[in-house]
Amino acid sequence: MTGISQAFPLAALAATRALRQLFPETPLQRNDFLSARYGAEIWLKREDLTPVRSYKLRGAFNAMRKVRTSRPEQRLFVCASAGNHAQGMAFACRHFGVQGTIFMPVTTPQQKIDKTRTFGGENVTIVLEGDYFDQTLAAAQAFCAEQGGHFLAPFDDADVIEGQASVGVEMLEQLGRAPDLVVLPVGGGGLASGVTGYLRAAAPETAFRFVEPVGGASLLGAILEGRPVKLPKVNSFVDGAAVARLGDLTWQRLDWACEADVLLAPEDRICITMLEMLNVEGIVLEPAGAMSVNVLQDIAEEIRGKTVVCVTSGGNFDFERLPEVKERAQRYAGLKKYFILRMPQRPGALREFLTMLGPEDDVSRFEYLKKSARNFGSILIGIETKRAENFAAFTARMEEAAFAYRDITDDEALTEILV
Template sequence: MNKEKNTYFPSIDNIKVAADTIKKVSAVTPLSPSLRYSNFFKANIFFKREDLQQVRSYKIRGAYNKISSLKDVQAKKGVVCASAGNHAQGVALSCKLLKIKGTIYMPAPTPKQKVEQVKMFGEDFIEVKLIGDTFDDAYYEALQECEALHKIFIHPFNDEKVIEGQATIGLEILEQATTPIDYVFIPVGGGGLAAGLSTVFKALSPNTKIIGVEPEGAPSMLLSIKNNKNTELNDIEKFVDGAAVKRVGDLTFPICKALLHDMVTVPEGKVCQTILELYNKDAIVVEPAGALSIAALDFYAEDIKGANVVCVISGSNNDFTRAAEIKERALLYANLKHYFIVIFPQRSGALKQFVVDILGPNDDITHFRYTKNTNRENGTAVVGVELKHPKDLEPLIARMKRDKFYGDYLNNKPELFQFLV
């Protein structure tokens, strides 16, 4: 296994113990064939449906395995975690089932729906504290409480028992598969799932290639592997919140570096396309991190032809209020949504001319904000246009320039574009 000196690698025996421990709370989720994706990629595609867990993500596995391992004296003091999502729900349910008091720190801007879910799973056994504006703020306060009151911090990924709990997904996949598996695609955030699952396959199915998938805006594991050391990112795109971390685990990094076959990144817009496709065509609801493994298939299309492929759908805790943003990002990625500064002559009929003579027959205005300038010949508007086909963009711009409506194109100006999306 090429173990590095003093590097922790989970043992298969400990992972089997974890599997026995969590069977009280964790469902054996289906390994379901996907006819649509199999036909499209000319491969045998299976989904490991961790979105069907009681807390709608695999995080219950690691959280329960860790908390149930505490000694009585530790359990009596209570546990603490920091999370704005799935880990919080896993810890909350574990606390209730094990009758252990827990404090869960969440950033103050956390959507109310997520806070209510955590309270529902934990009931009277947990207290939610909304602290600070970011996860880092909540994380710092959680560690302060642990230090002051000698409580145990339940880390979302950088913990041996958590890694072993997540690794049980690998055991289940191998038990459920009826043919040898060639590829497993998994989302990577802090690396707990990737470290655990890759260990299982290295020991029990060494020919299987494990592909880690990160969002393009938060490639912390990919960068760390390239640098050959755990490297913290200065800034990340937080949209894929379940897999967007600045720094992966010190325990998980060396395991992933040694055992993952490849790390790939997926643009956030591609993730949004996948979310919409799964919902509209397969009636599967996934969160952004849950779509990562499936979204990566396009980037491996030639490699996986004829292969047996498993994609781990890690969770389905998607906030409905994000639906408009998901659609917008998907359209932008598909090159179907475009924003312009349009110059309108301040005369009657200018807008009608733009609609009739400039827009194509299938183009649709989806955003319009006009500023009338007094005592000037022209006024400007920020206009969003949705196209039927990407090839319609260049003719649209040509017509705008021909009739002197063209002011500027905003999609490639991130400093301005951030105010629109």
């Protein structure tokens, strides 16, 4: 076991037992819908059902527990986070009766600030600092050094990793046997290194797949380079896993992984899974929490007839984002497109255009942009349909009628400005 001592499984067991004073084990549920779809035994380890709706509480609790045991005089803990780690630390601070100072970017949504404050109560102070996370992190570390606090890292910490390993301990106890495959989301690598560290010792026959968002593949980058590297650009949509650089400690414990072990989930495709799990199963998942389920389609043949556990890592989803999620899902599925139409400036032109829509097509956006010539005007139009193949017939009718158009659905620069 590269980067992991033989004592790690025992430490993971101890962390799991200690967690019981905080909350009961999260459910491991067989999902009939997914099992039928893939012809496999698909189980969901529901980390979206912890008291803070993510697994992050496990690592924060264990790290704080270990520090309080070895240095009981330590009463100030500091972290930098805009999401689940902040909420986990706040909950742990209140449990242990210590003070926590949580630095968040100024741009953090109020809902996340309020939830963190609710979990921590009088035991936490929230400091909004910096427009970008790097600035927030630097401010938190400087404050921590000045005040003599203990900096609680979100993933690159041995005690945090040990706490996250409790997911694997519970999983094995609940299933009563070793699963054939465990699918784990990866951000900084804390959950993945903890769970695999335990299961590789306790269930060596179990295989693993790691899931990263396409726009934040830090584990894949480390595998390809043989060391953690900072990604030049990160898509922040999957905020629970959009990490620019894998941790050094987590890499030491994951350096056995190979390129074939990593699956990449497109951000927009994750939205389809989020909506499906909500509408079909009534399960609320954040983007990172849906990744493990999303990639089952990529390994469908491989998992047929096998027992697979997907870790749904979090359910902190702000429903104000639901329209964006639906939009992304429709565009990925080919059910919604945006066009810039060059509309003739003559009576009846709009009526003529509308006759080109099929019975399953609907106009979801119509905006006059500007006149590009005396006799023509530019129109931004959004079309929704029930079947992706309908668009081929729609564009064919436009071309036959000599309507000039441009499909800008996949033009990131234009849609960012116009849509």
